[in-house]
Amino acid sequence: MNPEKLKELEAKINVIHKDIETNLLIVEAFFQDSELVSKRITNAAKKKVLYGLVYLDNSVDNALINRDVLKLIRDHVTKNSPRSQVIAELEDSIANISQVYSLDEAMDFLVQGFVIFFAEGIDNAWVMELRGFPRRAIKEPETEVQARGPKVGFTEIVGENMALLRRIIKSSELKYKTFIIGTKSKTIVVLAYVETLLKDDVLQEIEKRLNSIKTDAIIGSGQLVELITDHPGSPFHQILRSERPDRIAADLLEGKAAIFVDGNPDALILPATMPMFFTTLDEYNTTWLFGSILRLIRWGSFVIAAFLPGFYIAVVSVNHEVLPIEFLIIISESRTKVPFPPILEALLMEVTIEILREAGIRLPGALGQTIGIVGAIVIGDAAIRAGLASNIMVIVVAVTTIATFVLPVFEMQLSLRFIRFPLMVLASMFGLVGLFFGISILIAHLSAMETVGKPYLSPIAPFRTTEMQDTFVRLPFFSITKRPSSAKDIKRQVSNRRKK
């Protein structure tokens, strides 16, 4: 469309015209060369257009339009019923129908998959939700598999996700606020929270951040994360993403907010704290004893995955003295054929593993496994035999990689993969001192971060005794009587036959 014509048309879209043909022509002009369908329903003499229907093909359910709209109008037109009766019946027979008073507004609904209904001589229109587009079945998310618990994951349709969440929190206190973000994509973004638990200032801050976004399109929810996060440059993610409705519900009940982005099968949870990246619902779905063990395993794995390669390099290249002589002999024997210094050997192996892992993700299931076997066993074994790496280094790298996978959240795995390398380089330069130099910077960074005003290291620093019951361990439900301090109402009702 040329600019002059666009300007001319834009002047006309702030109202609905009484003349139905004008309305239809304007909408048709805007949606030239697209899948727009505009139906003109005329009276029996086929002279005068009485009603108009406009929708985008394939975004609506044709069967529903045939059955509920077209048939009804057709019947009335044949009977020559008055217009008001048609409209009244239509309003009664469609569940989601509302009036709009400008073409502009109507077209916003149109692109969301609504059907616009015009009537001759009336200066408003109706939008009806008769959407039908390709959707997939609800499945358990592959990236967040849990041993027990519901096998339900979010889908790409925001409305379905809201319904899944509502099925868990059946209370009027669960609120949804809708935002439309993206001038071109017009993505529906829904903020979900429990009114009595989310603090007002947190809610306002999140709303402010969502409202201030100006962009063409939001396609992935990760894009939104980057736009609303506090520290986009940090190697740690401050917004948790989950595909599990049960997990989101549990977090909402701790006083967090969740954000759904239409077209994405996950929800963002904020404000997220670091310990939240170590939890799954598995711990809550078993007795507290095993829940605590699971937690401790994860924190232990975090320490191994982040610091083991650095520690090994420090010991082998600088601090030989910390190992007893027998142990040192084993290591130096395994390293006799290796021509590289330990740091180069470690980087070689770590980078290889990262490449293998990246390759494995893109390949389909069976092929991915083959890559794993070829990579890990064949390359690892061959590297040792060829004298490019020592077998102890291969063990260290393997243990580190496996420990990374223990962490339940993909984002934390990414962070771990990243922070390992600077620590390794520092360890090769200054030994253990270098390792702890890196750790001090890491801890300083973590203690400074805040997400929407909530400290990232909470409840470790600032220290909260009550929240510690559910951080490194998970104590029994009946002993956890407080919600996280970031919730509006921190008293949690718990009692059973033992404890009133």
Added chain:
Amino acid sequence: MIQQQQKQHQITSFQLIFIVAGIQIGVGILSLYRVTFEAGAGTDAWMGVLLAWFIAQIAIFLIVHLCSIFPEDSLIDYSSKILGRVLGWLLSFTVLGYFLGAAAIISRTFAEVLQVWTLQKTPIPVLISLTLIPSLYLILLGIKAFARFAMVILLLTWWLLLTLVIPLKQGDILNMLPIGHAPLPGIISAALATSLAMIGYELILLFYPFIDRKRDVLLSASIGNGLTGLAYIFNVVTAAIFFSPADVPNQMWPSLQLLKVIQFSFLQRVESIVLSFWLLLVVVTVAGYYWASAFSLYKLINMKSFKLSAVVMAPIIFIVSLLPRDINQVTDIGDKIGTAGLILSFSIPILLLTVRYLKKWRSK
């Protein structure tokens, strides 16, 4: 207004416990037993530490009393209010110099320890930057981050005290006997010699306006000081039981030497690991003094931003820390800085309180 106050009150009084303890525990503890032993307390060094603890407690009383008069101001603000511009400026400048010197000498001392124990070939300037860089980064992140950092580090390091149980078991109680043979002057001079290890509480003079609940400050600072005192006494008693008195003067850093006896079938020279771990605690100490000096500078010459003054301070501390020629001079200056800290933490409150009282009395 409320927001502004919230913005200013960034440290909780609970965190102050860890700030005080974290700043106090630094490099002083490494040589604590030898220093107190040589000062004249002999194997009764723990009495000297106990006395030093009491002295520190009295200083904390005085300092908190002074601070409570001006709850929203730091020392730099009210020293000129009380003493007048010139004298106040002079006092603030002295304090600034002291903080600067303390930050420099602590990072230098730790660099020397590192060079002797693990990184023999690494030059001293590099070793100094190993504590200065995290400190700079930390204080650029703000005082809130510093408070949380101190907390995390203390939570990560308290278990190191437990490692002392092994040398305690291997020692001989006879080494420490007879208890109470040291003369009183010896114990007093031992207490004074402990000052480098005990200083740290005087930073409350600057931290005070940032603390949220002022009425808990005294309690928190005392608990922090108490934790330090207990850790030191445990350390000194263990050392007294472990080392034979004749051997003590040979031990430059007895606290590290103590850990040498800990051995596992897969790990030996545990002191090497502990020393690296100790870097975290030294960073808290250095960052504390670094923050104090940068903050004093920022207030003193009305700099545009605190970050700028922190960056300006970095090369100054670095150069000052390189000034001592060798390890003996480092130890000497360290002792002097400790003494200066002790003198300042008594003289500042006494001087300011007296002048304020006299002024009030005269105006009546």
